[in-house]
Amino acid sequence: MENLIIYLLAYLIGAIPFGLLLAQIFAKTNIKNAGSKSIGATNVLRVVKESDPKLAKTLAVATIVLDALKGIVPILVAKILGYDENILWTMAV
Template sequence: MELFNQNIILYLAAYLIAGIPFGYLLAKQFAGVDIKNEGSGNIGATNVLRVVKEKDPSLAKKLGAATLFLDAIKGIVVILAAKMLGAPESVLWTIAVLAVIGHCFSAFLFFEGGKGVATGFGVLLVMMPIPALIAIAVWLGAGKGLKISSLSSLIGLIAFLIASYILYPEVPGIGSHAPIWVIALIITYKHIPNIVRLFKKEEGKV
């Protein structure tokens, strides 16, 4: 019963911590901008960069980088904390999924949120370091070449899925790629407006 209660606390903590809208808070505090009502309305690093750039390009880069870092770190922290408490792989993967859900559907923003890329790669970096590093390298390379954040993120996500199957035909501790697919589907779902704009050739560059 005590272990069950610990898991429930970990699940709740993962959802709430990952739900902290760092992009929204940073833009509001340091640039006086409500990014939920500006640009794409997203709370992620790309929208912070785009919106704040109109006022202060130098500040925009700093806030965009800080948002990206903090959104990734909150995913990393919740997994590492659970690891320190001896949580099994099945619990860690559940926490990973809940962290992405928390970021994308934040309780602090009436269940709205970001697209889950940074937080998703954060949790996956802990759970599957090598596939995650491959995905991040592909993401950065695509971003530099294409300069389209959404497309680069989706390409990075595909790279992770492929690498995870090659390196881990059976996921240690659970034997299934199911939680990875849940994370991938959430991120893809949050990118639907971007995908539509990509097909219409209307997606903006960074």
């Protein structure tokens, strides 16, 4: 049961749409309605650049960094807590 909770937490952290959140909070723009309608860094850059190019670059870089961290941090935390390597691999997948 503990493994399922760990997997669920890792999944929920990975499901945070940082590109969408950052664009809505800082640029007051819903990127799902413009550009490629993707919530990734490229669409954040494309859509926000129309109104504020400097903010667009900052938000795109922040999106990339936060998206990478949401994959790395849960695995590092599980490793520090001493979970088995098989659990870490399953979380990564």
